[in-house]
Structure formats: structure tokens, C-alpha cells
Amino acid sequence: MMTLRHFEIMKAVSETGNFTRAAEKLYITQSAVSHAIRDLEAKAGTALFDRLSKSVQLTKSGRLLLEEILPILSSCETLESHIHCLEKQAPLHIVSSITIAAFWLPQLLQAFHKDWPEITVNVDVVSAANAIEILRNSKADIALIEGAAPQGPFICTPFDSYPLHIVCAPDYRNNNELTLQQFCSEKLLLREKGSAIRDTLDSILYLAGYTAQPVWTSVNSLALIEAAKAGLGITILPDVLVREPLSQGTLVSLSVQDLLLTNELTSVRHRDKYLTAPLKALLLHIESIRSR
Numbered sequence: 001m002m003t004l005r006h007f008e009i010m011k012a013v014s015e016t017g018n019f020t021r022a023a024e025k026l027y028i029t030q031s032a033v034s035h036a037i038r039d040l041e042a043k044a045g046t047a048l049f050d051r052l053s054k055s056v057q058l059t060k061s062g063r064l065l066l067e068e069i070l071p072i073l074s075s076c077e078t079l080e081s082h083i084h085c086l087e088k089q090a091p092l093h094i095v096s097s098i099t100i101a102a103f104w105l106p107q108l109l110q111a112f113h114k115d116w117p118e119i120t121v122n123v124d125v126v127s128a129a130n131a132i133e134i135l136r137n138s139k140a141d142i143a144l145i146e147g148a149a150p151q152g153p154f155i156c157t158p159f160d161s162y163p164l165h166i167v168c169a170p171d172y173r174n175n176n177e178l179t180l181q182q183f184c185s186e187k188l189l190l191r192e193k194g195s196a197i198r199d200t201l202d203s204i205l206y207l208a209g210y211t212a213q214p215v216w217t218s219v220n221s222l223a224l225i226e227a228a229k230a231g232l233g234i235t236i237l238p239d240v241l242v243r244e245p246l247s248q249g250t251l252v253s254l255s256v257q258d259l260l261l262t263n264e265l266t267s268v269r270h271r272d273k274y275l276t277a278p279l280k281a282l283l284l285h286i287e288s289i290r291s292r
Helices: 004-016 019-026 030-044 060-088 098-103 105-115 128-136 180-185 196-208 221-229 239-248 277-291
Strands: 049-051 056-058 092-096 121-125 142-146 154-168 188-191 216-218 234-238 262-270
Touching: 004 019, 004 030, 004 060, 019 030, 030 060, 056 060, 092 098, 092 128, 092 277, 098 105, 098 121, 098 142, 098 239, 105 121, 105 277, 128 142, 128 262, 142 196, 142 277, 154 196, 154 239, 154 277, 180 196, 188 196, 188 221, 196 234, 196 262, 216 221, 221 234, 221 239, 234 239, 262 277
Parallel strands: 092 121, 092 142, 188 216, 188 234
Antiparallel strands: 049 056, 142 262, 154 234, 154 262
């Protein structure tokens, strides 16, 4: 069977024109050189070198084979030169929930790229449930999710949190305090089931014996904000999304008895996945958010 060592020996013989000098160049014995060339000639079914009195020269068949060999050896040399840098070349893949991608991830990756400018980071913005499924199938290195930490073979590290505000238009209600029962009977403008915000709300209502029946369900938080501004009902969204309309007075906060909502932000990785140096650095940047 032909090996790279056979190819290296043939190249050395063609360059030196002598079996002895080829052996010296490769730090092997002359008999090893002779044996390798005989193997190649047996495989080719023809002579690859003319044995002259004081040297050897490639035959026409030998030159044809050498033309095939040289690109292979060149590729191997290139690979050898950067094989120790593979971790610094392999891209990272993050799956992130929408809110984290909008308000945390850009600054996080900006800081990461200052330390690792050569690393490509691919990001998919998906729901929390989809993020965990992608991670479970080993199609991502890390998931950044909101809400409850998932069950399974994962390492989950909380890195921040945000409060959820219950808001409506200023003239939607005369009284800004509601009971849970009153809240559930209102016109609710809510995120879709499966979203972190909706799951947080539904779990609290379920434990209290209530169920939300929204008149609007949307995957788009901006649509819910605009609907609330128009006086179409009450919505629940992260403070980072409603901070501006609250300060402008286009929305007002409501207080619902026994309904204090907070979403944890969590980085999730598979516990058995190998941590490359760039991935370790990214995790450190994520964990540093907690101390800011």
C-alpha cells in the first residue's frame, strides 16, 4: 500500500538523483529507500527511475507520478504548519433567544472579538425551546435562553435576569391595580406559547389555578407594544422593551396581585462537549455579565 512516506522518498530521490543521498536527507537507511522505490514500481507496474552508473533519473512514468505526488505533499506540509491552530480557526455556533440577541449578545460578541478577532461566530436567533433542541442535537456550541433552565445532559449557568412589566395604554384602565382573577378576565396581548415570557406567565397562573386566554398572540413583541399603545389590551414584556414607551408615557405599568415576573438569562452547554479555548473564553465573557 502506498503511503506518504513512499511519496516523500520518491521526491527525495528525484531531487538528489541518488539513493544514498536521499537516505541521508531523510535520515533513513539506503535499503529503506530502495525498498520504498521497489514498492512504488511494483504498484505502478513499470520502472520509475533509470539506474545509471552514478545516479538515478526519473523515467517518463516516474515524472508523471511525481506530478501527482507533489501537490499531495504540498497539501500535507500546509496542514502540518497550521494543524496546531485548528481551535483558533474553527467557528463557534450560538443559538440565542430574541431578547438576548437584541440586548445582550451584540455587546458580548464585541468584547469577545477583541480577544479573538480571527474566530467566526455564527448565531441563530430562535425560541428557547428550539435553542435547546438544536443544542441537544449537537448542532450548536452554546445556547443563550430566557426562562426556566432545561432538563437533560446540560450545564446551565445563569448570567443575568430581567423583570417583566405588565403594561397598557394610560387611558385603558382607571385603576392600575388588579387581582389575578381580574387580570385573567382582561383583554390580554401575549407572546406565543413556548416563548420564555409566556411560559413564565403560564406557569405562575397555573399554580394559582388560573389560565390566560389572550385576544392577541404574537411572536413579535413590537406588535404587542403597538397594540397596547392603541388601547387594545394589556401586554407583558421585558423592561428593556417597554422602558422607552413607559418613560414617554405612551404606556403605564399595572400591578397585579401575586404576579411578580422575572426571567432568568442562562447559558446552556452540553456537559459532554469538548471545550475549545475560544469557547472557554466566550463562556468567561458570558459569566462576567453577572458582575457588571
